Amino acid sequence: MKMSNVFLGIIAFLGAGLFLTYAMISDFKFEVDTSEENEEETVEEESTPNYKHLYAKELDVLESTILSKAKQHKINGSVLVAYKDQVLYRQDFGYKDPIKKVPLTPGLSYQLASVSKQYTAAAILKLHEDGLIDINESVASYLPSFKFENVSIKDLLKHRSGLWNYMYLTEQYWKDDIAPNNIEVVNLLNLHAPRLNFQPGKHFSYSNTGYVVLGAIVEHVSQQPFGEFLKKEFFLPLCLDETYVEKTPKNASNILNGYQAYKRSFIQLPAGFHNNALGDKGIYATPEDLFAWFTHLKNGEILGSESLDLMFGKGANGHNERYGMGFRLDKKGTHPVIYHNGLWDGFRNGLEFHPDQDLVVIVMTHTQNKQKQYFQKHLVKTAKDLIQSAESRVQREANDSELVL
DSSP, X not given: OHHHHHHHHHHHHHHHHHHHHHXXXXXXXXXXXXXXXXXXXXXXXXTSOOXXXXXXXXXXXXXXXXXXXXXXXXXXXXXEEEETTEEEEEEEESEEETTTTEEOXXXXXXXXXXXXXXXXXXXXXXXHHTTSOOTTSBGGXXXXXXXXXXXXXXXXXXXXXXXXXXXXXXXXXXXSSSOOOHHHHHHHHHHHOOSOSSOTTSOOOOOHHHHHHHHHHHHHHHTSXXXXXXXXXXXXXXXXXXXXXXXXXXXXXGBOOOEEEETTEEEEOOOOGGGGSOSSSOEEEOXXXXXXXXXXXXXXXXXXXXHHHHHTTOSTTOOOSSBOSSXXXXXXXXXXXXXXXXXXXXXXXXXXXXXXXXXXXXEEESSOOTTHHHHHHXXXXXXXXXXXXXXXXXXXXXXXXXXXX
């Protein structure tokens, strides 16, 4: 009996020892693994600099320079400058209501005018990627009533269709008080455009009509209103809560009005008669939402690489070098520029992307100010100089630090 108790005691002692040893080993392993994970997370966080903090000296100069230029050019609007997907500078200038001198505040959306065309092109290319359309096929394949059978969807996207200006046809032939929507514009073309202005694909001729027809294709193929398609496919997934298609009583308080200078003051402009047709215009967004949209787009998070190349003018058989799909193309020396400006209902806007510097500049105004183009040009140059100067300074300081060490 005593021997049995002694034996059981030895077994219990050994078991307890093994348990404590296992626990210590497990704790040690857990601690090692956790520290490695923390180290990896720290390295990842430190690998992306905070450029706004890093370039603070140069940004102070930019801010004072741009403030001076905004006053000089009498800018009523908003500015955003971003570098490597980080906003370096964001400012509002002037008035929300220049008649009553109500200051401009953040969170208000601008009519993007022709800057809207990139959303239309993206919608068409999304349908193309999903296999619902082929942009190389004729428009008539998807709008059976469309009478110009030799016009392809790609011709519309690249402004090479030869279609007549729908606004002229509307003003001449449309008798209703409410302007025609996209499908009704297509019907106007079928009824009153006797021919094309040139053979499709032969010339580049900037065409709002083409982008209205593209909007009609989106509606017909998706069986959804154009705005609903954009909202479902893009705006909701990307949390673009201040981006709208059309101005309605529900969102009107979030959207700026357009103005025109008149004598020593301004007059508020009524909505343009052609606003019922979408795709060439008709999207409203804040600078932040426009930047978020474009960042997701350029980073390949909305469309595949082939579609993005087509939008940015890198696709095969691109024909003209002036326009991709939804974007204009240019070069400053050997550096490409991808951009679009817009003018409608008193709004003058612009988005420029300089891919070699990964620089995005957005300028949005709402008082028909023709000085906007000069202000935007100065802003782009100043931003480029800032980045170059800041990069040189940071590199120089890093080299000096290494010498000290």
